[in-house]
Amino acid sequence: MKIDHDSPADYSAQIASAIRDSIVEGRLIVDERLPSEAELSEQFEVSRPTVREALKRLAAQSLIRTQRGATGGAFVNRLSYEAAQAQQITTSTLLLSMNAVSFETACEARFTLERACAPLSAQRRSADHLASMRAEIHRQGQPGLTDEAFCASDVAFHRALVDGAGNPVLSYQLAGAVEAMQPLMNMITFTARDRARIIALHESIADALEAAEAEKTAAALTALEAETQALARDVFAARAAKP
Amino acid sequence: MKIDHDSPADYSAQIASAIRDSIVEGRLIVDERLPSEAELSEQFEVSRPTVREALKRLAAQSLIRTQRGATGGAFVNRLSYEAAQAQQITTSTLLLSMNAVSFETACEARFTLERACAPLSAQRRSADHLASMRAEIHRQGQPGLTDEAFCASDVAFHRALVDGAGNPVLSYQLAGAVEAMQPLMNMITFTARDRARIIALHESIADALEAAEAEKTAAALTALEAETQALARDVFAARAAKP
DNA sequence: GCCAATCTAATGTCAGACAATTAGATTTCC
């Protein structure tokens, strides 16, 4: 492993790339220990701080973890579903907030993906998932709930729906889509009547899943999407009218 | 912005978190310039190398970019769809390769998500998307194509299908699901007969999209999923039988 | 007024040092 000392790119970026490739392509396996920083700096013919910057880049992506002490060092990290989801959510949230993505587009994407889970979830959801969903529905009906808390509960409800599909890869993929919508949803003010309609739709979703009816679940999700889109249109129209 | 000098966590990690939060929560907006490294090291009361490690962590997530020169510095980066997709793909690929995810689970997730795109894609796909799909189908029929190239073309075909839905958020979300399957697909050896069956299904998908028939598209995708799963089962069974 | 040389502020890199942490080896005491 060498780097190009004539390349315009930073050494630390090159080194990080080289190591990342080794991991992705399997030359470095999970839990394997990388050479110490001193050894790496010799191998790549750069100073230790430069190597360290490269390692920090990899640590930021959860590709490695570091440990201090005698038998310490940098180890190839097993990327857990948890860590991957967290990254997904951060990336998705930023993508939406920084690119003036319309509420409509994001909402469409989210509900399209959720509808995809409906058949699997109707077939496989456990009693636990149903219980979670019912609990969130109950919470959503509590008086005095802030809009933010209402949205958070909405997200929890939908994540239970997705998890019900019993496919961890699917859960991971959808985490970003569901969670990243929350900041957008938080821009909406929900009247009591709005909440009642949403809760009713949540109930019909939970009922359909309990009855293992995929079609009805998908239909209810479509209705909820329409409701959400209409709500957002009204809010944004009102805001545009009198700023 | 201060850090906790008594915390067990690395300073550089704390600093990176503090700045990341500022970006996510909108206190730092796109293209805004961060204080110089020297100023940051004063603010946080740490040395410059420590600040630099923190900045490299953020750069690894494409949250900031740095520029040298007199008016240089670190700037909040607009997270582009491209960069976000690239991250998504890396994360998804690693997640699958490191967690012994079964072919079955990954394949199910991928096709479930793709089926979700079928209605939108049938409605909105442009001539360009159809042309891309036809071109990939043609390539897949070429004799002498390696298995790897066949898989790559398969991925390109499916990405065209997803892009046809005309929702960039959806395209971004699915990029990971589609691309991360490639290494798993590459473990399969495709006989001429296998390829012919897959190509026929690709053609029926393209036909259905051209005719704007959402149901048929979804059905063809389901058939392709069944075909792929069967193929994988055979390959893995044969490999288990005589290692 | 325009162009080239210079200035300047910022990041990129280096060298060397010390502190903190931790596992394992060694020693000491019972």
Place this chain on the structure above:
DNA sequence: GGAAATCTAATTGTCTGACATTAGATTGGC
């Protein structure tokens, strides 16, 4: 002889101070 305490070595985390490199801003000459 065994267990607890201590020591040692390896490694990461951090600091200081310096120099190199880059690219915009400034200034001077014509």
